[in-house]
Amino acid sequence: MTRDRKEERTGFQESAAYHPDYDLQTDFVMVYGIDDTMPERIQTWKEKGYIVHLMTGVAWGTYNSYLDGEVDGRSHWDEAQMDRHGEMILHGDQPVIPYMVPTISFGRYIADRIRIAVDAGVEAIHLEEPEFWVNGGYSEAFKREWQLYYKEPWIPPHASPDAQYRASKLKAYLYTRVLDRLCAEMKDYALRRYGRVLRFYVPTHSLINYTQWRIVSPQSGLLELPSIDGYIAQIWTGTSRTPNVYEGVRKERTFETAYLEYGIMQELVRGTDRRMWFLHDPIEDNPNHTWTDYKQNYLKTVVASLLHPGVAHYEVSPWPRRIFKGTYPSDHGSGKEHIPADYATTLLQVMHTLGNMDQDVIETEGDSLQVGVLIADSAMFQRMKPDPKAPEAGKYDGTDPEGFQENGDTELLDFSPFYGLALPLLKHGIPVRPLQLDNVRRYPGYLASYRALVLSYEFIKPEYPDIHYALAQWVHDGGALIYVGDDSDPYHGIRGWWNHNGKDSKVGDNETTYISPRAHLFEQLGLEGMGEGVHRIGKGAVCWLDEHPASFSLSKTGADRLRQSVKETLQTLHGPDLQWHPKPYFKIKRGPYIIASALDESVNDERLVIPGPVVDLFDSKLPVLRQVALNAGEQALLYDVEAGRPPVGEVSVMAASSRIEGLSKSAAGFRFVAKGPANMQAAARLYCPAEPISAHYVVQDQAIPAIWEWDPESMTVLLRYEHGNENNAELHVNWAPNS
Incomplete structure (x- = not known):
């Protein structure tokens, strides 16, 4: 659990000067806002050992x-x-x-x-x-x-x-x-x-969210700016709970939406030396949810992000002051209350666990099949209904969904053309990844690791024709392309390269005008005049579904049809030996950490059983469990006791709601310093070579008995303590009388 702050694995943003009540003990802090107090605020955080960044709008x-x-x-x-x-x-x-x-x-x-x-x-x-x-x-x-x-x-x-x-x-x-x-x-x-x-x-925010909320931003265009060193993926409950439609039902699908959002943000750094931090928020900008609601959705976004092992840096919280000092609706309907103590402890456990996610060993359960669903920056460019007489929708930023619904604007938030292609696969446990179409021309071999791609130009447009040359080559080399679209999108008629920018003048030596970008793509694939269905192209295959992609979101029949089309296209290439195993969950291992999500609206509602011994990192008590069973819609972050076990006789931290420093062992026991927010209830579980006989912690020169529990089967000890007013406690655990 120990790490060098210079690695900047975890951080948070805060507009206030340093205060012990929200000293999260991450590696860096982003001091927010430029005003006359900024230099002083920066200095207060520096004095506490933080690497200091600045954030401003x-x-x-x-x-x-x-x-x-x-x-x-x-x-x-x-x-x-x-x-x-x-x-x-x-x-x-x-x-x-x-x-x-x-x-x-x-x-x-x-x-x-x-x-x-x-x-x-x-x-x-x-x-x-x-x-x-x-x-x-x-x-x-x-x-x-x-x-x-x-x-x-x-x-x-x-x-x-x-x-x-x-x-x-x-x-x-x-x-x-x-x-x-x-x-x-x-x-x-x-x-x-x-x-x-x-x-x-x-x-x-992610390209998916900006498109759904009807906002334009540079997104992948930033890849072409050498002065940009990286990004923070601003994904949290507030973005990911935006309702979408699957099998005809519109509702919040926080885990699935977050999974797709983190996935597309990963594409801004994949194959580059740029840095990406994934953000989580234990609450959100909408202050009207209960603490239970915040927690359930927060855990969904954490698990969704951890299922993308290509990123191991995190902004663990924006605005910790509003989390640990603010008040929000009680779960019991009795006004507002401060954060429940067990949720605060859980948050700190998760935040410090995130700093240890750069693991060498990644194990994914299931087959190696990856399906890419292509999306482009141009998705943001066509989010206004093309009827000049249509009423204009208001601005939606996630803070007032009820008001937006009352105004009758909810359907304008639909992004069903994309979700209609992604959710049918995701909901059946197929590892679908949103891919940045614009990157196809930026990076040679960008598509090489994918066996199947799903594409539609009914909600995006290719900015350049050479994207099609790369796609055609990928298919000829053995890829399976599922194209979905009926050329009905009014935006096919914009001034584009496929129609000579709306003019009769030719582009280069090509005098052909195409009704849509699809027609140009099909020409490169040799599919002119071909109808719906699966067609062999070189070593690969193309399946054309001649309908609008939003239709696959409207019913179970539509979702099944999309899934079956992807499967049949792959079987055309790989025959009955194709590994196609729908499942109602996702599960991976990152070193000793097990990350899992049981899916609802999936192939079945069977519980996902994970054998132990494991430690539940979402439980403030850090229990050692013989097994964990997840119901549909539940998530887990677990520590595999045997996978993480240190050499015999060593002491090692498994999980803690504190920053652990100075861990040392002696013949009589061990000691360490735990740092975190002032007076916060904290817990740590450690591997321990012998059963303790006593434990205490020292805050401000005062020794206080620590609550401890020994688990003989796992040979681990759970310690409970509080951070003092000075934000640190020194823990002493003895398994033999002091010599």
Whole structure:
């Protein structure tokens, strides 16, 4: 459990100065916000041994001095994002905080603010949530940017599918531009003035969530910026509980949605040297749920993230102050209450476990089949209904789902074309992975590890035709492609490369105009004139399902049809020896850790039984169990007692709700220092070569008896103690009288 802070495996963000009540003892802290108190806040965390980063918004913030013209003498309110009714798009309920159009002038203003943080000595800067709302694009600043970018007069985005698509592409470009300029300029400044190599990261929601919530962001476009060092995957209960439709039922599917969200974010770093932190939030921005609700959904997101072993760094919490000091609805309906003590202990256990997830041995239960479902940045570009007379949906950010539903806007959050392709496979335990279509042309061999791909252009569009050359080659080399689509999407008619940008002029030597990108892809595959069904192509095969992908979300019959089509296409290549084993769960091992999720709405409702001895890391009591049985819809994070056992005679930490330092053994017993939030109930289970005869902990020079339990079968001891006011306790465990 011990680790070097320099590895930056775990961190959190906090806007307040250091306080012992939410000292989580992670490796680094992201001090949030730039104001007059920032240098002092940074210093308070540094003094406690933290590596300090800075986080600030890049789309919204307290920019009134800039907006009012105090910075340069010119008002900048025309740079606020605006909807078609002339209303500013605001962050939260505060009327003075609009989302911004990232102009050149705005970029200079943000650079001047960030320079203060660089001078304060932070080691890295996080520019979070570069967001442009789909229903924006009407401010005067945006109209100017349109004219400069497209070299034509501005067109209202709601006027046509083409106008909406072009507006969204411009929105993504503008945030890519401002991030590129900001990061490059500040890196140069830090190195030139201080000799310090500054790092820049972008905390961002997933492509899936931004598309569903109708927000445009750079996403994979950031891969082309050399000044970006990595990302935080801002995925949590608030994003993942957004309802979706499967087999005709619309409801929250937090685990499945989170699994897909973390999966697509992993694609931003796969095969690169960039860093990705997966975020979890023990509560969420919506303050109206109960503690039980928060906990159940938090555990679902943790397990979903751990099923992606390509990432082993985590933001364990945003805003720990609101978790450990805030109040939320009681489970008993009696007003609001502080966090239950057992949930607080569980949280700390999970947070410290996350710092140990970089394991060399990864074991996945089941076959090696991986199915990729392709999605692209362009999914964000076509999230407005192409009817200029249709009512405009409000802004949805997850904080008021009831209000959004009351306004009749719920269906506008549907992302059924994607979920209709992904959930039928995921719900049957097939390891489906969202793949970034844009990466196909960025990285040779990007698709090599996949035997089957599912693709539809009814909700995304390929930005370049050479993507099809790579896909065709992948199929010829033995891949199985399932294409789903009936060419009914109105966005096929936008000005695209497949239709000569809406003009008669030819592109290169190609004078052919295609009704959709699918037609061009099928030409490369040699499928012109072919109908539905499975077709052999070289060593591979293509299956065409000539219907809209959303239809596969509407019924069990539709979901079964998609599953069967994937299976039949693979069987065409591999015959009856194909390993196709639907199962109602996912389970992997990362070193001694067992991560499992039993699926509901699956092939059956059988319980998933995991043999022991294992320690339940989601239980504040850290019990040693002979077996664990998960019902449908339940998740587990377990420690395999035998897999993690140290050499005979050694003491080793299995799990703890504290940061453990200075573990040492003597002839009489062992001791260590446990660090964590002040006065918090804490627990640790350790391998112990002999049964203890006594245990105590020392806080502020006072010895206090520790509660301890010996488990003779596992040869482990459970210790219960509290962190003192100074955030640490020294534990002493004796198995022999002191010599």
